[in-house]
Amino acid sequence: MLAILTGFTTMAQEKTKAEVPGNYRNDTTSDTTNIADIKWKSFFEEADLVSLIDVALAKNNDLQIADKNLAIANLRFKQTKWGNVPQVNAFANATSTRLSENSLNGINIAQSLNQNHVEDYSAGLNLSWEADIWGKIRNQKRAAQAVYMQTAEARKALQTTIVATVSKGFYDLLMLDAQLDIAKKTLALNDSTLFVVNLEYEAGQVTLLAKQQTEAQRLIAAQLIPELEKNIQLQENALSVLSGTFPEAKERASKLEAIVVKENLSPGIPSQLLSKRPDVKSAELAVKAANAKVGITRASLYPSLTITAASGVNSFELNNWFNIPASLFGSVAGGLTAPLLNSKKLRTQYNIAKVEQEQAVLQFKQTVLVAVSEVSNALAKIDKQAQEYTIANQRVETLQKAVDNANLLFKSGMATYLEVIISQGNLLQAELELVTLKKERLASNVELYRALGGGWE
Numbered sequence: 380m381l382a383i384l385t386g387f388t389t390m391a392q393e394k395t396k397a398e399v400p401g402n403y404r405n406d407t408t409s410d411t412t413n414i415a416d417i418k419w420k421s422f423f424e425e426a427d428l429v430s431l432i433d434v435a436l437a438k439n440n441d442l443q444i445a446d447k448n449l450a451i452a453n454l455r456f457k458q459t460k461w462g463n464v465p466q467v468n469a470f471a472n473a474t475s476t477r478l479s480e481n482s483l484n485g486i487n488i489a490q491s492l493n494q495n496h497v498e499d500y501s502a503g504l505n506l507s508w509e510a511d512i513w514g515k516i517r518n519q520k521r522a523a524q525a526v527y528m529q530t531a532e533a534r535k536a537l538q539t540t541i542v543a544t545v546s547k548g549f550y551d552l553l554m555l556d557a558q559l560d561i562a563k564k565t566l567a568l569n570d571s572t573l574f575v576v577n578l579e580y581e582a583g584q585v586t587l588l589a590k591q592q593t594e595a596q597r598l599i600a601a602q603l604i605p606e607l608e609k610n611i612q613l614q615e616n617a618l619s620v621l622s623g624t625f626p627e628a629k630e631r632a633s634k635l636e637a638i639v640v641k642e643n644l645s646p647g648i649p650s651q652l653l654s655k656r657p658d659v660k661s662a663e664l665a666v667k668a669a670n671a672k673v674g675i676t677r678a679s680l681y682p683s684l685t686i687t688a689a690s691g692v693n694s695f696e697l698n699n700w701f702n703i704p705a706s707l708f709g710s711v712a713g714g715l716t717a718p719l720l721n722s723k724k725l726r727t728q729y730n731i732a733k734v735e736q737e738q739a740v741l742q743f744k745q746t747v748l749v750a751v752s753e754v755s756n757a758l759a760k761i762d763k764q765a766q767e768y769t770i771a772n773q774r775v776e777t778l779q780k781a782v783d784n785a786n787l788l789f790k791s792g793m794a795t796y797l798e799v800i801i802s803q804g805n806l807l808q809a810e811l812e813l814v815t816l817k818k819e820r821l822a823s824n825v826e827l828y829r830a831l832g833g834g835w836e
Contacts, residue, residue, distance in 0.1 A: 399649040399747060404755045405762070406646065413647030415655045415831035419542050422828055425633045428549045431622065435545045438623030442541060445534040452523075452530040459516075459523040470691075471502040500700040503691015503708070515678035522671035529664035535657035535835035541621065542834035547822045548618045553635040554818035555611045558811055562603040565807045568782075569597035572803065575789070576796050589796045596800040600807060640820045642765075646758060646831055652750045656832035662739075662746040669736035676729040680722065686713045750830065757827035764820045771813045778806040 402408070414422070423429055436442060477496040478484050489495055509516070576593045579585045616626040652659055692706040699706060718725050785802040788794030828834060 398744075399652070399751060401648065403646060403649060403751065403758055406758055408645075409648065410645055411647050411651065412645040413651055413655065413831060414644050414828055415647070415651070415833040417828075417833060418836045419834045422833060423546060425549075425638065427631045427633055428546060431549060431618065431629065432542055432545050434624075435541055435622045436538065439541055439621060440623050442534070442537055443623075445530075445537050449527075449530050449534050452527040456520075456523040456527040459520045466507045468505045469503075470505060472500070474499045497695060498697065499693070499695050500697055501691060501693045502700070503689060503693075506688040507685065509683055509685050513678035513681050515675055515683075518671040518674035518678065522668050522675065525664045525668035525671060529661045529668065532657040532661035532664060536661060539657060539829050539832065539834035543825050543829035545618065545621050546825045548614060548621065549631075549633075550635070550818050550821045550825075552611065552614045552618065552629065552631065553633055553638070554814055555607055555614060556631075557635040557814045559604065559607040559611065561807065561810045561814065562600050562607060565803065565810075566597065566600040566604065568803060569593075569600055569800075572786070572789075572796075572799055573597050579796075585796060593796055593800055596804060599804065635814060635817060638817075638821065640817065641824055644761070644824060644827055646754055646827065649751050649754070652747065652754070652832065656750050656830075657835055659743075659746050659750050659832075662743040666736070666739045666743050669732070669739040673729070673732045673736050676725070676732040679725045680718065680729060683716050685716065686711070688712070753830040754827065757823055757830050760823040761820070761827060764816060764823055768813070768816045768820060771809065771816050775806070775809045775813050778802065778809050782806050 419432065420429055423432065475496060475498045478488055480486070480489065480495055488497060573590075573593045576585060576590055580587065580590045612626075615629045618629055619626045653663070654660070688709070688711045690707075690709040692701055692703070693708050694700045694702065694706045781802045782799075785794050785799045789796065789799045
């Protein structure tokens with residue numbers, strides 16, 4: 380039977396092995412250098428971001444709940460270590476029974492003791508021990524250990540998510556700061572253009588339509604300012620919730636334009652996800668817990684051997700209760716208990732455990748599949764966003780020259796007001812898009828770091 384159980388465990392372990400590709404899509408490198416090995420305080424170089432993540436990891440309520448779950452799992456695991464230890468209970472009993480004078484016992488007691496009641500005093504120890512013949516207790520330990528380790532990995536996975544979410548939120552905040560600066564700069568430029576148009580209108584050189592269209596262009600930038608200020612407050616509030624604090628302003632010295640986007644981040648190879656990514660490890664441990672549960676339910680189908688013993692002192696007179704050795708008593712018993720009428724119920728539980736084990740294996744494989752996909756997606760974004768950013772940056776440079784030329788030509792009478800406001804509007808839109816693209820590049824780097832399992836150390 381032990382050989383059968385061992386064979387089942389080996390088969391379960393074979394099922395747990397997940398197939399992973401040799402490389403990520405569009406990445407042919409075999410370099411095992413992996414950015415997931417970098418601790419998050421080294422991966423993020425902005426001091427104000429590091430400080431913000433520190434606060435979030437210390438005060439985030441979801442993370443604190445995960446810590447409590449880990450403590451509970453640890454206590455349960457420690458409890459299972461006592462599974463093979465005999466249970467010992469102390470007892471002390473005192474009883475007084477009045478017997479019927481017309482009963483046989485009552486008549487006998489009255490004749491022998493000249494009284495119609497019986498007293499009995501007992502004190503001692505009870506011992507009970509179940510032999511772990513079929514590995515039930517051993518599998519209970521394995522299950523509890525797997526659940527504890529699974530909870531620990533789930534806590535790590537949550538931390539990676541919090542680190543990534545806080546950093547992305549911080550970059551969103553810096554993007555909004557940069558866009559607000561662009562809107563204010565554009566508004567100042569529009570004010571300058573409107574001033575010139577008003578002078579020309581008063582001189583009769585342009586029509587009222589020119590003045591109105593220039594004012595409308597100015598209002599586009601003016602409207603952006605309160606919208607961006609609103610979004611900044613909302614983003615600060617979101618970061619406050621992640622940090623376990625009430626909504627408040629977030630002090631920051633970092634500027635988006637000063638942050639250098641990391642290039643050539645090494646993802647390693649897909650097989651490393653099995654050991655580095657917490658949710659993958661958690662899913663693998665869930666399989667181990669399910670395997671142990673199958674062993675527990677299987678063992679319940681077989682007879683259990685229980686050994687019991689009791690020893691102490693007993694007397695029907697109080698003054699002789701602790702008269703040693705006359706009051707000493709002791710007993711030892713061993714028994715086999717086999718399920719009969721409830722065997723169908725136990726077998727159903729065993730069959731359910733086997734199906735749950737198969738579910739856990741499929742969930743593990745799905746988790747690995749998703750992990751590889753997330754890394755591949757992040758790599759694709761990083762590659763294409765770098766190309767987009769280069770093109771967008773060239774567009775901004777071109778439009779900046781166009782705005783300068785349009786202003787010069789307008790002042791010399793060689794360009795219309797319409798050409799000026801169109802060039803200014805195009806530049807505003809291009810600069811806003813460029814800032815957004817840089818934020819997305821930073822966010823994609825963070826997503827790659829998280830997807831590879833970085834951020835929990």
